[in-house]
Ligand SMILES: Nc1nc2c(c(=O)[nH]1)N=C([C@H](O)[C@H](O)COP(=O)(O)OP(=O)(O)OP(=O)(O)O)CN2
């Protein structure tokens with residue numbers, strides 16, 4: 001069984017080598033769709049009875065580890081020195097420095113890597129992260145998909 005939880009956040013970014021508009025500092029209302037695979041829990045009296053995982057638990061973990069960390073932050077590539085150094089001059093600015101350029105592809109892979117370690121099979125129901133879909137705009141998204 002697959003279940004998906006959708007969350008949204010706002011963040012700034014730029015793609016430093018982009019040939020057009022995206023090399024400028026700008027932001028998006030990002031949408032994250034987290035898909036988990038697992039067996040439906042069948043245990044009378046268990047609060048998760050009938051579920052793969054309670055959607056509220058999916059949300060709480062995603063917020064704690066990705067969404068609240070990236071929300072209203074500027075997501076910047078460590079190699080984008082001009083912007084990293086500029087953001088450092090802003091007192092208390094919320095900046096997330098990444099080891100990759102913040103494209104939709106890289107952000108979905110980064111979120112997958114973080115969240116893969118977070119969703120543990122705590123019910124013995126083979127729970128695991130299956131896919132992270134990240135919408136950069138309503139028309140553009142990238143899917144990081146489990147390969148093993
Ligand atoms: N493969 C990728 N291509 C682009 C990315 C990306 O992350 N991966 N990102 C951008 C820009 O950051 C921008 O977010 C996308 O701009 P655009 O293509 O203009 O998308 P819109 O939805 O705003 O365009 P509409 O034409 O209004 O639908 C660029 N490319």
Ligand SMILES: [Zn+2]
Pocket residue numbers: 013022026027028136
């Ligand atoms: Zn963009």
